[in-house]
Amino acid sequence: MPQTLRARFRQTHRVVVPLAAAPLLLTAASGSLYSLLLERGIDAFWLLKLHTGRFGPINLQPYYSLLLGVFTLVVITSGLALLLSGGRARI
Numbered sequence: 001m002p003q004t005l006r007a008r009f010r011q012t013h014r015v016v017v018p019l020a021a022a023p024l025l026l027t028a029a030s031g032s033l034y035s036l037l038l039e040r041g042i043d044a045f046w047l048l049k050l051h052t053g054r055f056g057p058i059n060l061q062p063y064y065s066l067l068l069g070v071f072t073l074v075v076i077t078s079g080l081a082l083l084l085s086g087g088r089a090r091i
Helices: 003-039 045-052 061-084
Strands: none
16 A cells, blocks of 8 residues: 555544544443442433433434444444554554
8 A cells, every 4th residue: 555545544544533432432431420320329310311322402312323333333444444554653
């Protein structure tokens, strides 16, 4: 793979992965925190709403699982493609 194409792919990867990982991290954090609070007798139902894709007036609940699945595939695919492209990332 030419060096310029590799550099362009790496740049795209650096932009796409944080955008795709943010909802995944939000879901993991809100689910874990909700569970911990519930064990202590604190009902933080608003965390469950965040966990399932309800962000106030924006309701992504019917599509949230699909969206998270697609984002997971984007993160895995772009990481593997970058790894297999033969170029080492410079830090």
